[in-house]
Amino acid sequence: MAAIGPRGDGAGEAAPLTLADYARSARARLAPAVWDFLEGGAGEERTLAANTEAFDRYWLRPSVLRGASRPDTATEILGRRWDAPLAVAPVAYHTLAHPAGEAATVRGTAAAAAVPVVISTFASRAVEDLTGRGVPVWLQVYCLRDRAVTRGLVERAERAGVEALVLTVDAPHLGRRLRDVRNGFRLPAGVVPANLTGGDGFADPSVHAREEFDPDLDWTVLAWLRSVSPLPIVVKGVLTGADAVLAIEAGADAVVVSNHGGRQLDGVPATLDVLPEIAEAAAGRVPLLLDGGVRRGRDVLTALALGARAVLVGRPVLHGLAAGGPDGVTGVLRILLDELTDAMSLAGVRALADITPDLLRRSGDR
Numbered sequence: 102m103a104a105i106g107p108r109g110d111g112a113g114e115a116a117p118l119t120l121a122d123y124a125r126s127a128r129a130r131l132a133p134a135v136w137d138f139l140e141g142g143a144g145e146e147r148t149l150a151a152n153t154e155a156f157d158r159y160w161l162r163p164s165v166l167r168g169a170s171r172p173d174t175a176t177e178i179l180g181r182r183w184d185a186p187l188a189v190a191p192v193a194y195h196t197l198a199h200p201a202g203e204a205a206t207v208r209g210t211a212a213a214a215a216v217p218v219v220i221s222t223f224a225s226r227a228v229e230d231l232t233g234r235g236v237p238v239w240l241q242v243y244c245l246r247d248r249a250v251t252r253g254l255v256e257r258a259e260r261a262g263v264e265a266l267v268l269t270v271d272a273p274h275l276g277r278r279l280r281d282v283r284n285g286f287r288l289p290a291g292v293v294p295a296n297l298t299g300g301d302g303f304a305d306p307s308v309h310a311r312e313e314f315d316p317d318l319d320w321t322v323l324a325w326l327r328s329v330s331p332l333p334i335v336v337k338g339v340l341t342g343a344d345a346v347l348a349i350e351a352g353a354d355a356v357v358v359s360n361h362g363g364r365q366l367d368g369v370p371a372t373l374d375v376l377p378e379i380a381e382a383a384a385g386r387v388p389l390l391l392d393g394g395v396r397r398g399r400d401v402l403t404a405l406a407l408g409a410r411a412v413l414v415g416r417p418v419l420h421g422l423a424a425g426g427p428d429g430v431t432g433v434l435r436i437l438l439d440e441l442t443d444a445m446s447l448a449g450v451r452a453l454a455d456i457t458p459d460l461l462r463r464s465g466d467r
């Protein structure tokens with residue numbers, strides 16, 4: 102008989118073994134328009150598809166007889182020990198997936214591993230309810246036209262114990278997400294940004310972003326953010342070596358190589374494909390993180406071999422949340438960790454420092 106799934110209703114759903122299993126389970130539980138909002142990308146979704154496909158172009162080159170039966174996945178980034186080179190990417194409105202929202206995500210993450218959870222400017226639970234619960238919490242910052250509101254959010258987060266700021270730089274406005282346009286997507290009643298005060302009008306995220314996001318930011322925004330907060334600043338949304346250099350020169354403490362999960366400019370490359378260029382330009386001056394399309398433990402190994410220090414995972418965490426609340430989040434992160442440990446062990450990698458480009462072979466390369 103099949104194992105009982107997270108629904109626990111005896112429906113005979115098999116226990117999830119992969120992140121794809123969690124995605125299927127989430128899809129069955131979410132309203133179609135909510136699923137489309139979470140899952141979709143901009144335009145023809147070419148970049149969205151490219152993010153996952155890029156990982157499939159790499160093969161692993163194992164080394165044998167390395168005594169790697171107990172690989173060490175721990176790392177240190179921005180002065181903090183992480184149990185694994187993984188973090189939860191900022192995704193708006195976790196209450197779309199589960200009533201406890203980000204509180205469930207934090208709880209579920211803490212049960213899996215001590216790794217950071219990045220909460221969105223549009224988190225749907227108060228930041229004070231999320232910090233001090235076993236995992237570092239970072240705040241993703243959209244710099245709004247109203248700098249006083251942005252500053253208020255940052256100061257509130259800092260008071261609550263948030264450990265770093267993640268400034269998103271790829272969104273002067275939201276990309277054109279055709280699924281949402283076709284669906285006439287609106288946030289369900291009660292799904293609101295819990296840490297933003299002043300006004301409503303959030304229901305259509307795209308219209309709200311056009312009205313409220315500062316669309317004319319330049320690199321001086323880093324100096325401004327530095328002037329309002331002593332927290333480390335991580336710049337999220339860089340896709341070229343030249344921009345990585347500008348970010349570092351502007352004072353970034355870390356950079357996230359990201360195309361916003363294919364939700365902004367359709368037609369930009371997969372993040373994995375631009376990582377080598379960015380790693381070369383950054384030349385080890387700041388840690389590089391990568392997000393977009395990480396769906397298996399071995400994807401983490403691939404990203405690290407190409408120069409990332411860690412990866413962020415977005416949609417799969419929401420799949421876990423929708424499928425099983427905090428336990429689902431724990432399940433998703435444990436699968437990734439178990440797969441990573443398994444891949445390291447079988448590839449003869451004892452610790453993250455052993456991961457080099459030699460570990461990879463690209464399809465078609467001799």
Ligand SMILES: Cc1cc2nc3c(=O)[nH]c(=O)nc-3n(C[C@H](O)[C@H](O)[C@H](O)COP(=O)(O)O)c2cc1C
Nearest residue numbers: 139190191192193221269361362393394414415416
């Ligand atoms: C539903 C959804 C909401 C998102 N909200 C935000 C956000 O508020 N701020 C932000 O910087 N990125 C946001 N992102 C982008 C993620 O942080 C991340 O870059 C992307 O999801 C990574 O790709 P993955 O989903 O393939 O792991 C969002 C992504 C999704 C899917």
Ligand SMILES: CC(C)CC(=O)C(=O)O
Nearest residue numbers: 193223275306310361364
């Ligand atoms: C509510 C949106 C501004 C969140 C976002 O960044 C996204 O949907 O990609």
